Amino acid sequence: MKSSTVKLRVxxxxxxxxxxxxHTNYFVYFEIGRLEYLRDLGLxxxxxxxxxxxxxxxxxxxxxxxxxxxxxxxxxxTWLSRLTYxxxxxxxxxxxxxxxxGSLTLLADGTTKLVCIDEGLRPKxxxxxxxDLLPPTTSDTSNT
Amino acid sequence: MKSSTVKLRVxxxxxxxxxxxxHTNYFVYFEIGRLEYLRDLGLxxxxxxxxxxxxxxxxxxxxxxxxxxxxxxxxxxTWLSRLTYxxxxxxxxxxxxxxxxGSLTLLADGTTKLVCIDEGLRPKxxxxxxxDLLPPTTSDTSNT
Amino acid sequence: MKSSTVKLRVxxxxxxxxxxxxHTNYFVYFEIGRLEYLRDLGLxxxxxxxxxxxxxxxxxxxxxxxxxxxxxxxxxxTWLSRLTYxxxxxxxxxxxxxxxxGSLTLLADGTTKLVCIDEGLRPKxxxxxxxDLLPPTTSDTSNT
Amino acid sequence: MKSSTVKLRVxxxxxxxxxxxxHTNYFVYFEIGRLEYLRDLGLxxxxxxxxxxxxxxxxxxxxxxxxxxxxxxxxxxTWLSRLTYxxxxxxxxxxxxxxxxGSLTLLADGTTKLVCIDEGLRPKxxxxxxxDLLPPTTSDTSNT
Numbered sequence: 219m220k221s222s223t224v225k226l227r228v229x230x231x232x233x234x235x236x237x238x239x240x241h242t243n244y245f246v247y248f249e250i251g252r253l254e255y256l257r258d259l260g261l262x263x264x265x266x267x268x269x270x271x272x273x274x275x276x277x278x279x280x281x282x283x284x285x286x287x288x289x290x291x292x293x294x295x296t297w298l299s300r301l302t303y304x305x306x307x308x309x310x311x312x313x314x315x316x317x318x319x320g321s322l323t324l325l326a327d328g329t330t331k332l333v334c335i336d337e338g339l340r341p342k343x344x345x346x347x348x349x350d351l352l353p354p355t356t357s358d359t360s361n362t
Numbered sequence: 363m364k365s366s367t368v369k370l371r372v373x374x375x376x377x378x379x380x381x382x383x384x385h386t387n388y389f390v391y392f393e394i395g396r397l398e399y400l401r402d403l404g405l406x407x408x409x410x411x412x413x414x415x416x417x418x419x420x421x422x423x424x425x426x427x428x429x430x431x432x433x434x435x436x437x438x439x440t441w442l443s444r445l446t447y448x449x450x451x452x453x454x455x456x457x458x459x460x461x462x463x464g465s466l467t468l469l470a471d472g473t474t475k476l477v478c479i480d481e482g483l484r485p486k487x488x489x490x491x492x493x494d495l496l497p498p499t500t501s502d503t504s505n506t
Numbered sequence: 507m508k509s510s511t512v513k514l515r516v517x518x519x520x521x522x523x524x525x526x527x528x529h530t531n532y533f534v535y536f537e538i539g540r541l542e543y544l545r546d547l548g549l550x551x552x553x554x555x556x557x558x559x560x561x562x563x564x565x566x567x568x569x570x571x572x573x574x575x576x577x578x579x580x581x582x583x584t585w586l587s588r589l590t591y592x593x594x595x596x597x598x599x600x601x602x603x604x605x606x607x608g609s610l611t612l613l614a615d616g617t618t619k620l621v622c623i624d625e626g627l628r629p630k631x632x633x634x635x636x637x638d639l640l641p642p643t644t645s646d647t648s649n650t
Numbered sequence: 651m652k653s654s655t656v657k658l659r660v661x662x663x664x665x666x667x668x669x670x671x672x673h674t675n676y677f678v679y680f681e682i683g684r685l686e687y688l689r690d691l692g693l694x695x696x697x698x699x700x701x702x703x704x705x706x707x708x709x710x711x712x713x714x715x716x717x718x719x720x721x722x723x724x725x726x727x728t729w730l731s732r733l734t735y736x737x738x739x740x741x742x743x744x745x746x747x748x749x750x751x752g753s754l755t756l757l758a759d760g761t762t763k764l765v766c767i768d769e770g771l772r773p774k775x776x777x778x779x780x781x782d783l784l785p786p787t788t789s790d791t792s793n794t
Contacts, residue, residue, distance in 0.1 A: 230537055230551075231386060233379040235432055238771070240375040241707040242681075245674040249518055253577075263518075264577045275673040279711040285771060288379055289541075289552045339670070339717060374681055374695075382627070385563040386533040393530075393662055397721075407662075408721045419529040423567040429627060433685075433696045483526070483573060519672040523665040523720055530663060576667055 220353065221297035224254040225315070228290045238285035244326050245278055248310045251294035252330065255308065259351050271345065273332040276305065280328035284314075291315040293322060298352055299329060303343055306332045306352070364497065365441035368398040369459070372434045382429035388470050389422055392454045395438035396474065399452065403495050415489065417476040420449065424472035428458075435459040437466060442496055443473060447487055450476045450496070508641065509585035512542040513603070516578045526573035532614050533566055536598045539582035540618065543596065547639050559633065561620040564593065568616035572602075579603040581610060586640055587617060591631055594620045594640070652785065653729035656686040657747070660722045670717035676758050677710055680742045683726035684762065687740065691783050703777065705764040708737065712760035716746075723747040725754060730784055731761060735775055738764045738784070 226247065234240040253263050266272070286292060293313045300307035309329045313322035334342045370391065378384040396417075397407050410416070430436060437457045444451035453473045457466035478486045514535065522528040540561075541551050554560070574580060581601045588595035597617045601610035622630045658679065666672040685695050698704070718724060725745045732739035741761045745754035766774045 229534065230541065231378055231384040231534060234375055235377040235379070235381045236704060236706075236771075237379045241710060242375060242674055242677040245677060246517065246519060249674075253518065262577070272668060274668075275714055277711070277713045278673060279709070281709045282707055289550070339668075373678065374685065375678060380560060380562075380627075385566060386530055386537075389530040389533060390661065390663060397662065406721070416524060418524075419570055421567070421569045422529060423565070425565045426563055433694070483524075519666055519674060521667040522663055523667070523669045525667045528663040 221295050222251070222255040222258040223293055223295045224251055226250060226292050226294065228286055228288050228292060230288055233288045238287055239290075241280070241282060244280050244282070244286075244312060244328065247292060247294050247312055248278070248280070248296075248308075248328055248330060251296035251310050251312075252308055252332075254294075255296040255298075261348060261351055266348075270336055271342065271348075272335050272337070272339075273306070274335050274339070275330050276333045277331040278328070279330075280326055282326050284323060284325045286312070286314060286325050291317070292325070301344075301349070301352055304333055304341060306334075306344065308332065365439050366395070366399040366402040367437055367439045368395055369435055369437050370394060372430055372432050372436060374432055377432050382431055383434075385424070385426060388424050388426070388430075388456060388472065391436060391438050391456055392422070392424070392440075392452075392472055392474060395440035395454050395456075396452055396476075398438075399440040399442075405492060405495055410492075413491075414480055415486065415492075416479050416481070416483075417450070418479050418483070419474050420477045421475040422472070423474075424470055426470050428467065428469045430456070430458060430469050435461070436469070445488075445493070445496055448477055448485060450478075450488065452476065509583050510539070510543040510546040511581055511583045512539055514538060514580050514582065516574055516576050516580060518576055521576045526575055527578075529568070529570060532568050532570070532600060532616065533618075535580060535582050535600055536566070536568070536584075536596075536616055536618060539584035539598050539600075540596055540620075542582075543584040543586075549636060549639055554636075558624055559630065559636075560623050560625070560627075561594070562623050562627070563618050564621045565619040566616070567618075568614055570614050572611060572613045574600070574602060574613050579605070580613070589632075589637070589640055592621055592629060594622075594632065596620065653727050654683070654687040654690040655725055655727045656683055658682060658724050658726065660718055660720050660724060662720055665720045670719055671722075673712070673714060676712050676714070676744060676760065677762075679724060679726050679744055680710070680712070680728075680740075680760055680762060683728035683742050683744075684740055684764075686726075687728040687730075693780060693783055698780075702768055703774065703780075704767050704769070704771075705738070706767050706771070707762050708765045709763040710760070711762075712758055714758050716755060716757045718744070718746060718757050723749070724757070733776075733781070733784055736765055736773060738766075738776065740764065 232243045295311045299309040312326045334344045376383050376387045439455045443453040456470045478488045520531045583599045587597040600614045622632045664675045727743045731741040744758045766776045
């Protein structure tokens with residue numbers, strides 16, 4: 219699997235007095251994309267949790283290019299951009315699906331670096347069960 | 363203790379595209395008032411949790427009278443309005459502290475009914491330790 | 507139209523340290539139900555705004571019966587329960603769609619009273635354009 | 651002014667089912683730090699808005715080092731790390747004030763790049779009124 223996409227509609231309280239979506243919500247959208255990416259991979263996050271794994275965000279970054287507005291339909295595309303023994307880096311693009319012709323307008327992109335932790339919030343190696351399902355990436359250092 | 367008050371400043375993402383505070387945030391403010399009420403009573407919620415108690419909201423209601431805006435300083439007043447074996451009802455007033463003369467303008471009032479639960483989310487009788495600290499209310503049925 | 511339903515999946519940040527959905531989010535879900543109700547009626551809220559109308563929440567109430575959890579699929583049912591010259595009361599039921607058999611478990615119900623306002627946040631009579639589309643209700647006092 | 655600090659207490663709904671503060675809230679805390687930085691500088695954001703200026707986030711980044719928990723008192727330190735004709739870069743440190751001895755434990759740091767826009771969301775040069783108040787930075791390119 220190269221990437222995963224999920225659609226969502228902007229909620230009213232996600233807007234702020236500037237009339238557009240408050241910038242912090244893009245990180246919520248990234249997370250929705252991430253959870254859908256794992257689900258598409260056959261690894262629903264809720265199943266990972268049942269096995270004692272959690273993914274904690276170590277670093278998050280977003281670059282904003284254009285504003286999302288109330289009621290916009292957004293498309294979040296998510297893909298694995300880097301994998302090491304202890305970290306997964308996922309990358310994201312958020313686009314607006316234009317209501318007239320269905321074309322996509324890029325609004326933001328970003329990345330999150332995730333580490334695997336157990337229920338006691340202690341770091342864990344990303345388990346083989348996960349690694350085997352993840353697609354190879356050019357920057358994969360897991361075999362070096 | 364009759365009532366407890368806490369001040370907070372409206373945060374930017376609490377506003378929506380209407381230019382005012384989104385109505386759902388008033389329930390967040392009620393909760394801040396509630397936690398401060400317990401702290402003032404000598405029962406910080408975090409201590410209750412350590413002893414295995416949690417308070418779950420069974421019913422919440424808010425009536426909106428005027429809008430709060432970005433950067434407003436709000437005053438949340440909280441008091442116990444009813445106490446039974448298994449439920450506490452807290453009542454709230456949210457007012458804006460006017461920047462020119464410090465007077466208070468009432469923006470909203472409401473109530474929440476809370477039940478005591480344990481870590482497994484099962485209902486528990488409100489413990490005597492809590493009951494003894496709570497002020498008597500006219501509607502108190504705990505001794506009937 | 508008797509009622510409208512919309513499905514949504516619980517987002518991770520909607521949960522709190524109790525492990526369940528924080529109670530304030532139910533009012534966000536009510537709003538999603540409300541916007542979908544208007545959309546189904548042929549009155550997308552965004553179109554109402556373009557014509558200078560806004561709906562402000564005058565009163566909101568929710569009763570909680572059972573907890574929603576991360577990744578639950580929720581069904582929000584919305585219907586008009588009362589209509590007067592100046593107010594619409596909408597009622598809601600939030601249920602979990604059980605993953606094994608698709609049955610619905612009621613988690614919460616509630617109501618919101620809405621008033622119509624203009625862009626200056628001044629009260630307005632609910633316009634005929636809206637009234638004509640709304641279904642009659644037993645408590646409708648608009649013709650009395 | 652070198653930097654500005656503001657204290658805040660972690661709110662219950664800012665936690666998630668992992669038991670710690672959900673990572674997206676750190677960007678809300680950065681914003682609170684940013685608004686306080688401007689207020690300390692004598693430029694309350696609400697005054698900037700009245701003059702037709704808004705600051706839009708062009709890029710946001712956060713690195714997470716340790717978890718914040720419910721009821722923690724957090725200290726947000728904010729300073730200007732870069733200034734150009736059209737952009738301000740602010741940097742942040744979020745620390746927990748330990749309840750036993752008041753010492754600070756670093757939880758996260760980050761940066762946001764802000765652009766100045768008008769009410770129509772069009773880019774504007776950062777006005778002299780603002781520039782004159784901002785402290786010089788080593789990376790200041792405003793005179794080059």
